[in-house]
Amino acid sequence: MMKLVLHAVLFSVSAQQSKDDVLVESNVMVAMRDGVKLAVDVYRPGREGRFPVAMLRTPYGTDRESIPGTYRSLVAAGYVVLCWDCRGKFHSEGEWYPLRHEAKDGFDCIEWAATQPWSNSNVGMFGGSYLGWVQMLTAGEGNPHLKALVPQVTPPDPFHNIPYQAGAFLAMSMNWARLVAGREVDAMEQHSGRWLDFYAHRPLLEMDDQTGSTIPFFDDWVRHSKFDDYWKSMSYEHRYGEMDVPALHMTGWFDDDQTGCIRNFVGLRKGARTERARRGQRLLIGPWGHALNSGTAIGELSFGPDSRIDMNATLRRWYDHWLKDEDNGVENDKPVQIFVIGPNQWRDEDDWPLPRTRFTPFYLHAGGVLSTEVPGESAPSDYTYDPEQPTPYLTAEGSAQVGGPDDYADLHAEREDLLLFDSRPLTDAVEVTGPLVVHLHAATSCTDTDWMAMLCDVRPDGKVIRLNDGVQRAMFRESLTDPKPVEAGVVYAYRIDCWATSYVFMPGHRLRVAIASAAFPKFYPNGNTGSLDPSVKEVQVADQEVHHSSQYPSHILLPVIPAR
Numbered sequence: 001m002m003k004l005v006l007h008a009v010l011f012s013v014s015a016q017q018s019k020d021d022v023l024v025e026s027n028v029m030v031a032m033r034d035g036v037k038l039a040v041d042v043y044r045p046g047r048e049g050r051f052p053v054a055m056l057r058t059p060y061g062t063d064r065e066s067i068p069g070t071y072r073s074l075v076a077a078g079y080v081v082l083c084w085d086c087r088g089k090f091h092s093e094g095e096w097y098p099l100r101h102e103a104k105d106g107f108d109c110i111e112w113a114a115t116q117p118w119s120n121s122n123v124g125m126f127g128g129s130y131l132g133w134v135q136m137l138t139a140g141e142g143n144p145h146l147k148a149l150v151p152q153v154t155p156p157d158p159f160h161n162i163p164y165q166a167g168a169f170l171a172m173s174m175n176w177a178r179l180v181a182g183r184e185v186d187a188m189e190q191h192s193g194r195w196l197d198f199y200a201h202r203p204l205l206e207m208d209d210q211t212g213s214t215i216p217f218f219d220d221w222v223r224h225s226k227f228d229d230y231w232k233s234m235s236y237e238h239r240y241g242e243m244d245v246p247a248l249h250m251t252g253w254f255d256d257d258q259t260g261c262i263r264n265f266v267g268l269r270k271g272a273r274t275e276r277a278r279r280g281q282r283l284l285i286g287p288w289g290h291a292l293n294s295g296t297a298i299g300e301l302s303f304g305p306d307s308r309i310d311m312n313a314t315l316r317r318w319y320d321h322w323l324k325d326e327d328n329g330v331e332n333d334k335p336v337q338i339f340v341i342g343p344n345q346w347r348d349e350d351d352w353p354l355p356r357t358r359f360t361p362f363y364l365h366a367g368g369v370l371s372t373e374v375p376g377e378s379a380p381s382d383y384t385y386d387p388e389q390p391t392p393y394l395t396a397e398g399s400a401q402v403g404g405p406d407d408y409a410d411l412h413a414e415r416e417d418l419l420l421f422d423s424r425p426l427t428d429a430v431e432v433t434g435p436l437v438v439h440l441h442a443a444t445s446c447t448d449t450d451w452m453a454m455l456c457d458v459r460p461d462g463k464v465i466r467l468n469d470g471v472q473r474a475m476f477r478e479s480l481t482d483p484k485p486v487e488a489g490v491v492y493a494y495r496i497d498c499w500a501t502s503y504v505f506m507p508g509h510r511l512r513v514a515i516a517s518a519a520f521p522k523f524y525p526n527g528n529t530g531s532l533d534p535s536v537k538e539v540q541v542a543d544q545e546v547h548h549s550s551q552y553p554s555h556i557l558l559p560v561i562p563a564r
Contacts (some may be wrong), residue, residue, distance in 0.1 A: 052079055293311050
């Protein structure tokens with residue numbers, strides 16, 4: 001393995017003793033292999049010794065006013081905490097370009113951390129969202145000092161969530177791109193009330209320009225609208241077999257990056273390089289959104305006081321085992337811990353999907369019926385999709401949380417550009433825990449379009465609660481790398497991944513599957529032209545048909561969990 005020579009110099013603030021007995025060094029500059037220096041804040045115990053290291057790398061800036069609670073908790077437990085500015089951000093040198101440098105820079109940061117006089121050479125990483133992405137990219141580099149990960153609300157490879165999902169462009173990713181485009185973050189509060197206009201702007205290539213400046217990496221994103229070498233160079237899932245590190249993956253049922261942690265848990269549990277790493281994967285899913293563990297209610301649902309956990313204690317326990325070699329029971333824990341919504345209880349499980357799952361098809365029928373009966377012969381259901389008047393998706397403008405358990409009753413009642421399929425009122429409680437997939441047979445009058453599916457709970461009080469949803473762009477039905485237009489009027493089979501949930505439908509409630517061709521502003525409305533050129537302004541109105549017959553049995557495959 002290449003030996004790295006990494007140098008550090010102090011940049012503005014020397015080590016000092018805090019009143020909490022924590023030594024702090026701010027803006028230590030560390031040279032990477034190409035000579036670019038990255039800034040790191042060092043928090044370490046105020047006593048002599050060699051300690052394990054817990055570190056994060058962030059584009060959002062480090063806290064330079066006070067020691068955050070997590071840092072304080074870890075330092076008090078005998079850890080050194082490192083908080084790095086990503087390349088090109090805040091005090092770090094170099095060019096900022098999302099994902100491009102994180103793998104190699106991550107390796108070099110670990111190497112430096114492992115060779116300092118206060119380090120015992122065992123390094124762990126933690127952090128959420130982009131910080132989780134950083135961890136997974138770094139893990140693929142195989143640094144032997146990296147002993148444990150805690151990736152939270154981690155996006156998967158770019159074409160499975162952000163900025164593309166099954167071929168559809170996530171319009172709200174432009175908000176994030178604008179937030180991090182400069183050396184410091186810019187919340188763009190001056191654009192309050194205008195984001196919907198930005199997200200709808202055509203052509204897509206000019207969307208970022210509406211905010212007042214061009215974002216070069218955003219323009220690159222929209223020019224690379226299929227999973228080509230540009231995106232493959234910034235992906236990590238193909239490297240599961242090179243990763244040899246235990247990981248505690250954390251996400252929420254309403255996290256808009258939820259699929260990343262689940263994909264990573266499953267992929268590493270099956271394909272990590274060593275048995276130790278495969279056995280060392282854990283998955284924790286709570287009733288949370290992207291702001292992990294931040295409250296006990298989201299949208300229309302409340303989960304009770306037990307829905308929040310002691311995150312610092314969870315992090316310390318994980319690190320105590322893997323970085324300090326403490327026999328604290330971590331290796332004997334069940335690999336999956338989930339929060340079941342309805343009874344509002346935490347539950348430990350043996351695997352994902354749950355081994356006792358009964359995958360049960362609920363079929364779409366003419367007249368808006370959803371049932372377990374296989375459909376007979378029937379004419380298709382139809383609607384018209386106009387890209388200039390896209391079906392709305394409920395989310396707060398400019399929010400970091402893209403949707404949640406919101407009430408869709410009014411929207412479903414008002415819109416004609418969607419189809420609704422409802423079950424009969426349930427006579428018994430039904431638990432649905434696991435992956436949600438809609439198998440749709442559909443035709444369009446255009447050469448491309450989008451198909452959206454959403455699972456909802458129709459309550460006796462009339463509220464319609466979204467649980468999760470998904471999208472499939474028609475051109476990408478077979479491949480993310482080789483999109484192919486569809487033939488107008490021809491019925492194709494589509495697999496729509498609606499990610500996952502854990503929810504108990506109570507007696508008297510009904511299950512609903514909603515089918516549409518837009519979810520705005522979550523996704524940029526498909527113009528239906530079949531063009532991959534982001535400078536195209538033209539759109540076409542699409543006449544859509546959803547088929548539900550014995551020949552074309554459209555259905556949602558629900559992971560039903562039998563009562564114990």
